[in-house]
Amino acid sequence: xxxxxxxxxxxxxxxxxxxxxxxxxxxxxxxxxxxxxxxxxxxxxxxxxxxxxxxxxxxxxxxxxxxxx
Ligand SMILES: [Cu+2]
Numbered sequence: 752x753x754x755x756x757x758x759x760x761x762x763x764x765x766x767x768x769x770x771x772x773x774x775x776x777x778x779x780x781x782x783x784x785x786x787x788x789x790x791x792x793x794x795x796x797x798x799x800x801x802x803x804x805x806x807x808x809x810x811x812x813x814x815x816x817x818x819x820x
Contacts, residue, residue, distance in 0.1 A: 753783055755797045756804065759819040760811065763792045768816065775814050779806060 763769065769787040772794060776785045781802030787794040796807060808818050 753797050753799045755795065756807075757793055757795045758808075758811075760787070760792055760794050760816050761819050762816045763787060763789050763794070765789055771814065772811070772816055776807065776810060779810055782807075 760772065763772070766789060769789050772787045773785045776782050776796065779798075779802055781798050781800055783797040783799065785794065785796050798807065811818055
């Protein structure tokens with residue numbers, strides 16, 4: 752089962768941020784796709800087990816792109 756989720760990540764400010772988020776997240780087991788947008792600061796992720804929201808949010812926080820809220 753694939754889950755699709757969209758997060759607001761306020762620290763996204765340029766194409767480098769987009770690249771960093773996409774390249775780091777795709778390395779996490781279970782991540783199927785990552786699309787980050789520097790204009791909306793939204794990132795849409797498709798994932799399945801063993802990935803989960805807790806792991807995704809922890810990874811994003813560890814690279815200084817914490818999820819809003
Ligand atoms: Cu940037």
